[in-house]
Amino acid sequence: MIRRARAEGTRACIMIMNEAILKGKNAYSEQLDAESGRAWFDHLHQNAEVMLCYEYEGIVVAWGTLTAYRKGRAALEGVREITFYVASDWHRKLIASLVCKALEKYAF
Numbered sequence: 001m002i003r004r005a006r007a008e009g010t011r012a013c014i015m016i017m018n019e020a021i022l023k024g025k026n027a028y029s030e031q032l033d034a035e036s037g038r039a040w041f042d043h044l045h046q047n048a049e050v051m052l053c054y055e056y057e058g059i060v061v062a063w064g065t066l067t068a069y070r071k072g073r074a075a076l077e078g079v080r081e082i083t084f085y086v087a088s089d090w091h092r093k094l095i096a097s098l099v100c101k102a103l104e105k106y107a108f
Contacts, residue, residue, distance in 0.1 A: 002102045005051040005063060010041045012060035013053070016085045023088075049080070050106045054095050062086040064099040066106050080107045 005013065014037035021028045032040055045051050048065035055061070064084030070076045082103045086096050 001055050002052055002098060003055060005045060005053045009053050009055075009060045009063070010038060013041055013063045014038075016060070016063060016087050019088055020085050025085075050103065052099060052102055054086075054090075054099055056090075061090040062095045062099050064103050066103045082107075 014032055017026075017028075017037070017040070018031040020026050021031050044065060048067050051063065051065045053060045053063045062085065064082060067081050067083070069079040069081040082100055084096055084099050084103070086099075
């Protein structure tokens with residue numbers, strides 16, 4: 001099920017992000033601890049136009065955001081960026097596609 005991200009999903013989103021960091025799948029070089037992870041999630045959640053989670057049997061296994069791309073640059077006004085991460089146990093199950101399609105609906 002895809003739904004809007006909520007505070008109770010923070011820990012799962014941080015775990016998914018830390019897995020991606022560990023595997024070198026983004027620009028962070030160090031994993032997030034509880035404090036920095038909470039600050040990261042809060043900042044992301046506040047700055048995203050929408051943040052969605054994919055939940056399976058009550059467990060968040062993926063998340064994604066839609067944000068302004070290079071906010072503040074007039075030539076890029078209206079351009080949106082989708083960011084998404086899926087827990088590795090859930091790769092190749094079309095979850096990323098579902099999250100992206102759900103986020104695309106908010107882009108127009």
